[in-house]
Amino acid sequence: MEEHIEYHMDGTIRVKGHKLGDKAEGYWEWFRTDGTKLRSGHFVKGNPTGEWVTYDQKGEVHTVTVLKEK
Numbered sequence: 001m002e003e004h005i006e007y008h009m010d011g012t013i014r015v016k017g018h019k020l021g022d023k024a025e026g027y028w029e030w031f032r033t034d035g036t037k038l039r040s041g042h043f044v045k046g047n048p049t050g051e052w053v054t055y056d057q058k059g060e061v062h063t064v065t066v067l068k069e070k
Contacts, residue, residue, distance in 0.1 A: 001025055008033050017043070032057075041067075 001018040008014045010033055017028030023046030030039040036059040041052035049067050056062040 020045075022046075 001020050003016070004019045004024075005016045006014045012033050012035060013031050015028065015030045017024055018026045024043035025045065027042050028040065029037060032038050036057065037055045039052065039054050041048055042050045052065045052067060053061055054063045054065075
């Protein structure tokens with residue numbers, strides 16, 4: 001697996017996770033420009049699966065969604 005990181009225009013991390021070939025795999029995290037976590041979840045062969053968490057402006061859990069593997 002290869003680490004994948006994308007950045008906001010100001011240079012802060014926007015998203016990080018891993019890819020297997022060209023598909024997202026494993027745990028991924030998205031961040032706001034202030035560094036607080038926006039969302040996190042898992043991918044299997046590029047498909048979102050399992051528990052996905054959305055965080056509020058303070059980085060606290062706002063909602064949790066459970067997805068089934070495709």
